[in-house]
Amino acid sequence: MKETLRKGWCPGALRPMMARDGLLVRLRISGGRLGADKARALAALAEFYGNGLFDLSARANLQMRGIGESNLAPLLDALADLDLLDDDPAGEAVRNVIASPLAGLGGGLDIGPLVAALEARLTRDPALHALPGKFGFLIDDGSDPSLAGVPADVRFDAVREDTSWRFWIGLGGTRDHAEPLGFCAPGEIVEAANWIGRTFLTLAEKTHPRVRRMEGLIERLGRYQTARAFGGDGGAPRLPYSGAILNPPPVGLTGADGYPALGIAAPFGRFDHHMLRVAANIADESGNGELRLTPWRCLLLPDVRVIPPDHGLGAVGFILDPSDARLRIAACVGQAGCEHASTPTHADAEALWGVVSHFEGAAIAIHVSGCQKGCAKASRTPITLVGRDGLYDLVENGRASDIPVKRDLDLDSAHAAIVALRRRV
DSSP, X not given: OGGGOBOSSOOOSSSOEEETTEEEEEEOOGGGEEEHHHHHHHHHHHHHHSOSEEEEOTTSOEEEEEEOGGGHHHHHHHHHHTTOOOSSHHHHHHOOEEEOTTTTTSSSOOOHHHHHHHHHHHHHOGGGGGSOTTOOEEEEOSOSSOOTTSOXXXXXXXXXXXXXXXXXXXXXXXXXXXXEEEEXXXXXXXXXXHHHHHHHHHHHHTSSSOOOSHHHHHHHHOHHHHHHHTTOOSOOOOOOOOOXXXXXXXXXXXXXXXXXXXXXXXXXXXXXXXXXHHHHHHHHHHSSSEEEEOTTSEEEEETOOSOOTTOOHHHHTOBOOTTOGGGGEEEOOGGGTOTTOOSOHHHHHHHTGGGGGGOXXXXXXXXXXXXXXXXXXOSOEEEEEEEEXXXXXXXXXXXXXXXXXXXXXXXXXXXXXXXXXXXXX
């Protein structure tokens, strides 16, 4: 089992990663659709084999934390019984597909079969297994909550034309910033993704150091040459500006596209086995018996039209208020669970909630990162605090890996610096 315990890449279930609090087992839930029964089973497994904690990642993956090495084999057997394991580690590593959270429920285009077909191609095609572990695809059916503000290496955004649908293809970013390639029919998505993936591998092979993401390739080649390299002419149209990067997460009762759901957020993506059981019970009792995982670190409970008075969701720690300041702060696990981190990121993020009022517009205003890897948020943020030797460096309008404008700040100094920077603007 020792050969499966790796560090420094995107883990899975078949290749978990050792963290400070034990093995990290990441489950790629197909389409983000998790039945309440399976959710309760996962809660029991997390309590029995791990430390009972989960993280909901920015790719809508579910991470089980604190798994003991001796518990890994029986946990994998249990996950296989739940049909939550891939056939092999290589296929699992590249099955990175984000789908619209309420897909198939609103009576419009059902992208479920398209997602399943793309996942099958990724897992079964050995050539595509060479794609980097962080390389991801996205299929947006055009419904709310929209995935337009969620970045991806390759994205397919649905566009309705009279009674038919086609998909806009974008490379490397959100819908508003990705490089446009053109359009394809729904039935062409899998082959388009295959072509783009193989072309990326060919182009990336020629770069040094080798690029790992589509955005890096675009930076290396330029937008026009990238489009030409992938079969475009550099003149493909963009979709109308969505402004979705500013959208808050879908928390509270929603009626998106006429289909009701309840959004419940986990502070900084962290929840425990008890919280998952409570959510699963509400999904059964008041919804359609399903939980939908989202890239906004919240769960959607479809068909919940009224919050039950004795729901207990807030009491166990879920956020139901869309104006809660914590929704605008991203934070990684920090020193509690990561050997690279030297700061208590969750506690420090909680302490910064009052500063959020100084920001307007950005859905995520502050990113508290335990190190320069920036695992909680890969894209630019108005303010990023980067942990280093127990203190923070401050990056303005950038990523955790960018050059900071201030260094060696304790939490109080960071708080004051953020306030001063925002007043200057």
